[in-house]
Structures are given as C-alpha cells and as structure tokens.
Amino acid sequence: MTIGFTSRAVVSTCVLCVAGLLALAPAAGAAGTGTDPGAGGGPRAAVPQPALLYRPGTQVRAHAGVPRLPDVSAMSWLVADAHTGEVLAAHDAHRRLPPASTLKTLFALTVLPVLPQGIRHTVHEDELAGIGAGSSLVGVAEGLTYRVSDLWRGVFLNSGNDAVHVLAELSGGWRSAATRMQAKARALGARDTHVLSPDGYDTPGQVSSAYDLAVFGRAGLRNAEFAQYCGTVEASFPGRGGSSYPIRNTNRLLSGADGVQPYPGLIGVKNGYTSNAGNTLVAAARRDGRTLVVTVMHPQTGGGFTVYEEARELLDWGFAAAGRAEPVGSLDALRVRSQPAPTAPVALPAAAVPAEDAGARWPETGAIAAAAALGAGAVALALRGRVVPRERS
Template sequence: MTIGFSSRVAIACSVVCAVGLPALAPGSAAARVGTDPGAARPTASRSPSLHSPGTQVLPRAGAPALPEVSALSWLVADARTGEVLAGHDAHRPLPPASTLKTLFALTVLPVLPGGVQHTVKGADLAGIGDGSSRVGVAEGHTYRVADLWRGVFLNSGNDAVHVLAAMNGGWQSTAVQMQARARALGALDTRVVSPDGYDAPGQVSSAYDLAVFGRAGLRNPDFARYCATVRAKFPAGGWSYDIQNTNRLLTGADGVAPYPGLIGVKNGYTTNAGNTLVAAAHRGGRTLVVTVMNPRAGGPHAVYEEARSLLDWGFAAADRVTPVGTLVPSRATPAASSPPATADASSPAPATAQAGPAAASPASDGSDDGGWWDTVAIVGAAVVGAGAVALALRRRPHAPGR
C-alpha cells in the first residue's frame, strides 16, 4: 500500500518547520544571517540614553541620590548582568592612561602562559615613553611571564608591557590586536595607538568601554588574580624586591582608606588623561564595576574617593533604579562564585585558582554559545515539522492499494 499526500500538506509542513526554527531560537533567523559570530551583538548595548550628554539615571521610589562627582566621565554597572545603573557622558572619548592596560591584558594574557621564561633584549625595551612608570625590567635578565604580568598590574610597568608586546609579535602588531579585541567586545569608542596607555595622538577610550574591559577581565581567572594582588616579589637577577599595587583603593596607601570588598581592577595617570580608574567590588552577592575618568576637583586622590562614593551609591541603589543601558555581553557564561580575597603574591595562588566575581573556565573567555542554541533550534524545528506531518497523515484517508 502506498501512502500519498498532496503538495499542500507538504507546503504546510515546510511552513511549520520554517516557523518552528525562529520560534525556538533566541533571536530571529533573519538577525543571525550574515552575522559574524565573533562580533558584538549590537542590540544588547548602546542604549540611546548613554549616548546623551550629561548624567543618565532612572531612579525609582526609594532610590538614593547620586553623589557629587567631578569626573569628566563615569559609569556604574552590575558586573554580572552588565546592566548600567548610571553614567555621565559614558561614551565621551578621553585619554585612558594605564587603564588601557586592561585591554592589553585581555588581548595578550590568553596567548602567553605564565610559566614561559624570556630573556630580555635591548630591543624589547626600545621606545618606552619619557616619564613612564616602570617596574624595573632589565636587559639580559630572564623573567617568567607571570612576573611580567605582576609588573603590569601592580606597578603599571610600561617596561613590562613592552617586553610582553615584543613576545606577542611586536608593538604595532599588539596595538592592532588590541583594536580588534575591543571591536569584538563591542567597545567602539576605543582607539589604540600605544598599548601601554601612554599619551599618544588619537588614543582614546571611554568610561563605557573601560567598564566593558574590566567586566570581561574579571571573567578571566588570571586577570582577576593579578588585579587583586596587593604585593609581590619582583625578580632582579639573583635577588628580588617588593612591589605593591598602585591602586590605593585596594591597598589603603597614602591615606586612602581601602574599600571593603574591592577586587581591583586598574588605575592610571598621564598628563593628558589625568587620573583614571576602573574599580570592581563585591558585596552581598553583587559585584559592581565603576569607571571614573579625570576628576576636576579634589586633588590626586579624588579618583579613588569618587569611585568609592559611586560604589556605595551603586550597592544602595541597585534594586531601586531602572538600568539606563547594558554593557556589551562578552558571551562568557558567568559563574556564581565569590571574588578572591586580596592576594599577596609572596604566596602565589595556583594557576587554576578561581578568581573574580565570575571566574570561568578558559572556554568562557570570548567563546560564543550560539552553536548550542542552533542545535536546539534545529532539533525543535524537526520535532514540530514531524508533528505536522503526523497530524496531516492521521487526517488524510488511506489511499487505495495499487
């Protein structure tokens, strides 16, 4: 016996399958066609309010008032969800100073394992800007990559950045890679000229982009561990010396009270940029990331005090404001782990230590979960289509035998 059915039934089944696929996928099929899987999801960020000048905040009943902040630009966001709680000129392009080292680390950390050793050549240290901060890297000495990263995160050492960039293929190549990494994260305000953050014509970032970098960095266990390290030993041939993190909100140095629950991330200063800071802190199951760029009042420590006041406000207001935007998702899957205690590298943590508010497996750094959704959508469409076929066959009378 042969079972047949009309072309109308076949068309109907095809239509059901076609409808089933976008219905089960997280976004429309049309939105996914021609999309680079490594590119940012444009609809997940760039709230129009964040591009508007001035302060952007949407308080609800009971929300505390924003503190007085003199910085040219600032932003407060939830590190887990990426929701922006408030911001001021968040996309304003400004010199980032050494906070740009967050993007440098995001770019180079994954390709240079901490245990690799390198003997520094004179060419590695060429071109370091006048007045640059240095950790004391010396030509002819051999360093582990992990030592150089501590020099970057703790001492903001431009000499360490130059050596790591040389190991990564060179200064200009690293700048190009950093620019590509910024684009992949959806940080469209950033222009990289000098990977160490040294003042250079045309080099800018924004409070929004730096918050994106800080949030992405905290999902990398190595980044999170380095940026939370308070002090360490730096090798100098046959001996070593102490170095301490220059982030005073972390260390409590120079009369700046340490902030409870602070994780890091990176501070900076240049003549053109003024004082800049990306800071993250954890309290009561919530992690916030704050960016402060170039305070205009309050002296050299104002960047820390203004970050402190914004963190305090953010923890108090998080459930009492409507988000004004969203940081571009890094496509990493956040874990619900707590951040690390502030570290002392005199007793180095193991390479596998979980760190940061969302320490994740290596696969979570920039990986895309789109393939999983595609599989679900295809299977779902097949199930829906098969159901439609079965229904059509049940309703159609059997054809006579031939």
C-alpha cells in the same frame, strides 16, 4: 648560567599556534578570553537602547527611596552590575578621553591568552626600546630572565610600561599588539576606543571611554589570571644577582596606601595617570552577592586621590541602588555576538568571588586552558632542540 631562547621566533610560533586555537574555539571565537557572554537567566526588565548612554549629561532612572547620586566631578563615569551588564547610572558614558594606564586592561585581555604564565624569557635590549619619557616602570632589565607571570605582576601592580613592552614583543610585536587590541575592543562592543600605544602612554588620537573601560574591566574579571593579578596587593619582582624586591599595587583603593582607605570588598581592577588624561580608574567590588564595576575618568576637582574617593562614592551608591534602579543601558549592547548567550546564570571565577560563587565557569575557560597548555608544550618541544647558554649579566 641561564638558559635563553636563541631568538623570539620560538615564542612567536607558540603565540601564533595558541592564537589560532583560540580563534577556532567555539566559546571564544569572537573575542577570546575575557569576553563577557552575557547575563542569561530568567526574564529581566527591558534595557533601554544604547542611544540613551550617548546622550550628554547624567543618566539615571532610580526609584523612590534610592539615595541621590553623589556629586562627582569626573568628566565621565559609569556604574554597572558586573554580572548582568546593566548600567545603573552614567555621566557622558561614551565621551572619548585619554585612558592612561587603564588601557592596560585591554592589553591584558588581548595578550594573556597567548602567553603561558610559566614561560621564562631573557630580556633583549631592543624589547625595551621606545618606552616613553616619564613612563611608570617596574624595573625590567636587559639580560635578566623573567617568567611571564613576573611581567604581568609588573603590569598590574606597578603599571610598568617596560613590562608591557616585553610582553608585547613576545606576543608578536608592538604594532601587532595595538592592532589585536583594537580588534578585541570591537569584538567586546567597545567602539569608542582607539589604540595607538598598548601601554596607555599619552599619544595623540588615543582614546577610550568610561563605557569601554567598564566593558574591559568586566570582561577581565571573567579571566581567572586577570582577576588574580588585578587583585594582588603585594608581590616580589626579580632583581639582579638572584635577588628580588617588593612591589605594591598602585591602586590605592585596593592597597590603602597614601592615606586612602581601602574599599571593603574591592577585587581590582586598574588605575592610571598621565598629564593629559589626568587620573583614571576602573574598580570592581563585591558585596552581599553582587559585583559592581565603576569607571572614573579625569576628576576636575581635588588632588590626585580624588579619583579613588569618587569611585568609592559611586560604589556606595551603586550597592544602595542595585535592584531599585532601572538600567539606563547595558555593557552588552554593542558586543559582537558569535553565538547565542548561555541559558543558565553565570558567575565570576573563583579568583574574583567568594567560595560560594565558585561553581560556575565561563565556557571559554576550558578552551583557553587547553590552548595555553598546548602552547606551553610547543615551547617546551621547541626549546628542547633550540637552546643555548647565555651568561647572566
């Protein structure tokens, strides 16, 4: 027998408590965990106004000696410095296109802070209702009990829409998740994104952009849990009868599957595909103390793996051009600021960077950790008096 919740009210109550705490946290008030608080530090070159990135075509301001941009067929793409937010080059950065499963980055930014990883939940039939035909699945089954951390691995590695549906229900419901994702996008300055289906499933009117997806990927790397999940290559997923089975990250630039060579220094983030969106990818890599994030949306030539090769070429160019190209925009340009940016340089969390960069931490980390701990405590207290035995199916 396993212990199950009498209803999802316990988890929903916890979610509301934690969400309230996050809203009050001074460091995370506007956008919660994953919000990029800006670069900070000493004087930098002036960043052009965001209007430059709204111009059609390719935008780049490289100095002499910088390699030419690669010939990229994607309908939209962008290369940015993950630390400073400076956009080094872009093509139709704000073009609104279907994002496919790269939208799960925004889902994670929205829901991760309000669901402690250790919560165990037995899946109900209604939580798996409404999954779109042809969806990618990790194998979540009715009647089985999962930790929240298991479900997140299903989201990041297998792009499991079934795992997204369960996590959305646990955090307040499908429509609520979409609404909160929309608010999160606006707080981060991602104004091209329109959320209708939190799992990224093709839905008329659901769009994002290379700019917005880079914003989400960059913000995600500042959340230690997000960074851990998106950089995991292999894991085990619970099955029936106490068994488990292996799952492998479908981001081939990370895993090296299907003949795609893994990119040295890659630290995530998320790939996607639908028939309408084509192949999409947000990828981040670190080299010589610098972290870049690239977005590639819907390559127009080659096969299904072209998205990885074009991302590879853009990363190579970005590392060669970094420090020798004037920025053409900033990932912070449209972000809602609820307080002044920190005055000291900041770094990615230890989960996403080598040990020598692990000393700095984002201000919101403490607030989120405290809120998550309180939420876990609330669940534990609630469960102490509100549990019933449920047979494992």
